[in-house]
Amino acid sequence: MTSLRDESLGAVDASGPRVGVLALQGDFREHARILGELGARVTLVRRPGDLEGIEGLVIPGGESSVMDKLARAFGLAEPLRERIRDGLHVYGTCAGLIMLADTLLDAIAGQESFGGLDVVVRRNAFGSQNQSFETDLEIPVLGERPLRAVFIRGPVVESVGPKATPIATLADGRVVAVEQGGLLGTSFHPEINGDTRFHEYFLSKLRSA
Amino acid sequence: MSTAETGSSRVKRGLAEMLKGGVIMDVVTPEQARIAEDAGAVAVMALERVPADIRAQGGVARMSDPDLIEAIIAEVSIPVMAKARIGHFVEAQVLQALDVDYIDESEVLSPADYVNHIDKWAFNTPFVCGATNLGEALRRINEGAAMIRSKGEAGTGDVSEATKHIRKITSEVNQLKSMTRDELYVAAKELQAPYDLVLEVAETGKLPVVLFTAGGVATPADAAMMMQLGADGVFVGSGIFKSGNPEARAAAVVKATTFYDDPSVIAEVSRGLGEAMVGINVGDLPAPHRLAERGW
Numbered sequence: 218m219t220s221l222r223d224e225s226l227g228a229v230d231a232s233g234p235r236v237g238v239l240a241l242q243g244d245f246r247e248h249a250r251i252l253g254e255l256g257a258r259v260t261l262v263r264r265p266g267d268l269e270g271i272e273g274l275v276i277p278g279g280e281s282s283v284m285d286k287l288a289r290a291f292g293l294a295e296p297l298r299e300r301i302r303d304g305l306h307v308y309g310t311c312a313g314l315i316m317l318a319d320t321l322l323d324a325i326a327g328q329e330s331f332g333g334l335d336v337v338v339r340r341n342a343f344g345s346q347n348q349s350f351e352t353d354l355e356i357p358v359l360g361e362r363p364l365r366a367v368f369i370r371g372p373v374v375e376s377v378g379p380k381a382t383p384i385a386t387l388a389d390g391r392v393v394a395v396e397q398g399g400l401l402g403t404s405f406h407p408e409i410n411g412d413t414r415f416h417e418y419f420l421s422k423l424r425s426a
Numbered sequence: 427m428s429t430a431e432t433g434s435s436r437v438k439r440g441l442a443e444m445l446k447g448g449v450i451m452d453v454v455t456p457e458q459a460r461i462a463e464d465a466g467a468v469a470v471m472a473l474e475r476v477p478a479d480i481r482a483q484g485g486v487a488r489m490s491d492p493d494l495i496e497a498i499i500a501e502v503s504i505p506v507m508a509k510a511r512i513g514h515f516v517e518a519q520v521l522q523a524l525d526v527d528y529i530d531e532s533e534v535l536s537p538a539d540y541v542n543h544i545d546k547w548a549f550n551t552p553f554v555c556g557a558t559n560l561g562e563a564l565r566r567i568n569e570g571a572a573m574i575r576s577k578g579e580a581g582t583g584d585v586s587e588a589t590k591h592i593r594k595i596t597s598e599v600n601q602l603k604s605m606t607r608d609e610l611y612v613a614a615k616e617l618q619a620p621y622d623l624v625l626e627v628a629e630t631g632k633l634p635v636v637l638f639t640a641g642g643v644a645t646p647a648d649a650a651m652m653m654q655l656g657a658d659g660v661f662v663g664s665g666i667f668k669s670g671n672p673e674a675r676a677a678a679v680v681k682a683t684t685f686y687d688d689p690s691v692i693a694e695v696s697r698g699l700g701e702a703m704v705g706i707n708v709g710d711l712p713a714p715h716r717l718a719e720r721g722w
Contacts, residue, residue, distance in 0.1 A: 220656035221596055221632040241684050242447040242468060263684065278444045279468070280504055286466045287684055311444070325463060325503055341503055346527035347550050349437045352430040369440045370505065370527070409440050 225250050226259040234423050237262040237271040241287040243279020243312060247408040251416050265296045273306040273399075273423045275416075276313030278369065278406050281340065282325045284316060294331065301333040306399035306426065308419040314395075314402035315340055315372050322375060333400050335378030342373040342391075342404075354405075356385045356394065359414045366393070366405035373404055399426060435572070438552035441505065441527065442573035442636035445469055445659055449649065449680050450638070452476050452663040454494075456501035458672070465676035468659070469505040469527070472498040477534045477581025478664035478703065481715065487535040489517040495524050507554070512721055513539025515548075522551040528573070529553045531566075533720035534580045534663075541722070546570030556640070558591045558718050560598035561617035564627070567635055568620050574633060576657070577718040578641015581664050583705025585642040585651070587718055592639050592655045602628040641718065644669070644703050646682030646696050653686030670700030 226249050233256040238249045240261035249259045252275065260267060262274065274297075276284070288294040301307060301317075309317040315324075316331050318338035324330075343349065349370055353363040366385075374392035377383050385394035385403070393404040399422060407415040431437075448468025453459040454476060462470050474490040475483065489510055499506045505527035510517035512531055517538070521529045531544050533556050546553040547570035556577040557563035563574045576595060578588030598617070605613060605628060614624040626634055639652040640661035649660045660683055662676075669675045678695035685691035708716070 220654075221599055221637065222656055222658065223632065240447075244443045244446055246446075247443070279446070280444065280448060282463065282504065283448060283466045283468055283680070287681070290681065291685075323503065345499075345525045346441050346505065346552065347522070347525055348432065349441065350430045350432045351434055351437055367436055367440055369437065369444055406440065406443075409443055410436060 222246065223250060226253045233257045234272045234420060235260065235270055236273040236275065236420070236423070237267060239274060239276045239284065239313070242283045243277040244406070244408060245277040248275045248277050248416075251408060251413050252420070255413060255416055255420055257420060263291065263293070265292050268293075268296055268300055271305070273308070273419065275419070276307065276309040276316050277408070278311040278313065281312040281315040281330075282328050284312060285328050285330070288331075289329070294329070298331050301331055301400075304399060306419070306423045307333065308401040308415070310403050310406050310408060311369065311371050314338060314374075314404055317400060317402050319378070334395060334397055334402055335380035336374045336395055336402070337376045338372045339375045340372050341370050343368060343371060346370055352387070354385050354387075354393070358384050358396070359418060364407065364412055364414065365410050366407070367410055368393075368405045371404040399423070433550035438572035439635050441552060442554070445505070445638075446636060447684060448659050449683050450507065450659065450661045451666055451676060452661075453498060453667070456497045458667055459498045459501045461673055462666075462676055463502045463504050465673060466680035467504060467676065469507055470498065470502060471507045471509065471530065471661070471663075472526070473509060476664040476667060477717070478583070478668050479581075480534060481581040481706075489514070489520065489535070492520065492524055495521070495526060499525065509535055510544070511535040511538040513537060513542050513544060515544045518544050518549060522549055526551065531555050531571075533577060533717045537720050543569050543721070554638075556718075556721060557595065559594045560627070561619045562721065563595060563633060563637075564617065564619035564623045567633070568623060571635065573636050573638065575638040575640040575661055577721075578639065578643070579708045579711070580641045580717050582642050582708055582711070583644040583665060583668075583703040584708045585644065585648045587708050588639050588641045588643060588652060589655065591641075591718070592652060592657055595637065596656050599627055599631065599633070603631050642708075644705065646678045646692055649679045650682045650686040650692050653683055659683065665703055668703035670702075675699050
């Protein structure tokens with residue numbers, strides 16, 4: 218029987234960069250579809266062996282505490298940490314930003330991140346779902362047109378270390394997107410509103426690396 | 427639109443998108459909520475009684491005590507859902523005021539209105555609703571539901587109704603995909619659903635919102651089967667805390683939901699879980715006690 222889930226990994230372009238999407242939990246299929254449509258060769262990553270041959274990785278939105286538990290239980294966390302240290306390009310949205318942060322605030326007891334981004338990230342920084350929102354954000358690296366950013370029980374970057382650079386802030390000055398070499402993290406979810414500029418930006422950096 | 431906006435469809439449906447591939451667990455105390463979060467639940471459903479106890483004890487089942495809901499919200503950092511009775515818009519207003527993350531307008535509680543469901547567009551907090559078929563799902567989405575769960579038969583530990591409902595919804599969507607425009611008008615009439623939503627489903631081949639499965643899931647294999655049948659995620663009600671070893675079973679169901687297509691993982695996590703909930707065969711339930719038939 219045919220599943221209703223969109224299982225498409227997009228069009229296959231044999232020359233595109235190999236990009237993994239962490240598929241333990243969350244909206245990984247949305248990322249996979251967009252990356253595929255932009256010409257990447259997409260693989261879903263759940264086990265250490267799935268990391269072989271990938272040049273970039275996207276960590277989707279979802280529940281960071283669940284991704285952390287499953288990544289450790291199935292032996293993925295340590296090899297992924299190593300790949301990030303060795304320069305793997307990674308883009309994380311929301312829970313993905315949490316997983317990339319070197320330091321977490323308001324995590325559950327014992328929660329770990331993969332790390333890599335020299336930032337302190339606070340989980341659920343806006344409160345409950347009633348405080349979730351969408352807003353227009355100026356993001357100079359993506360051009361002049363503002364991006365409609367959707368924040369779902371999102372995190373914020375509480376402090377940015379010397380290695381990382383903020384690339385978007387809310388009107389009140391809170392940092393919601395950061396970049397550090399091949400690492401990119403956003404508090405919000407470009408994958409759910411049809412704006413593919415962040416994915417294009419991530420892939421263009423990967424192609425020129 | 428340049429200002430910040432809460433409660434938009436994208437924001438409401440978006441939280442359900444983030445729950446995909448996860449397990450939402452019924453809990454009746456803060457201690458159970460802690461066990462659920464530690465086991466890898468993606469959200470918890472705060473209740474006074476799990477469906478198996480509602481079934482066993484009988485009487486009118488209502489929204490939970492606000493103190494209990496607040497204690498559970500205080501205990502965990504994952505999203506907290508809570509149930510309002512079908513049509514009971516004031517219970518829903520209370521749950522929104524308590525700042526729950528999702529409201530479940532649920533047939534597991536006693537209905538408060540045998541004609542109307544809640545106007546869910548009137549709320550900032552998103553709603554999940556049950557459905558046994560595509561027409562029911564689309565009627566709920568038309569009323570503002572931001573997430574659908576197939577109903578199954580809650581509190582039984584018998585997964586057969588959950589199987590029936592997810593298969594029914596999937597096959598009805600697949601039928602719409604093969605229809606021509608003129609046939610879709612008739613399909614909308616027969617499904618008793620708005621034409622625009624029927625057309626959208628026919629064109630996209632899926633529901634406009636996330637679809638979880640619920641009702642009778644009691645083992646890791648049950649959860650994996652629902653995922654293989656096309657669910658975006660799984661609700662487990664009585665199945666965890668009515669079993670012999672809730673901690674182990676909860677963690678096993680989470681792993682089986684992620685690795686739903688890998689029988690070796692499902693076999694591994696199914697070992698040594700102790701007793702599953704005893705359960706009731708749905709066929710042994712007299713019709714008036716079948717919760718899935720509530721909702722219209």
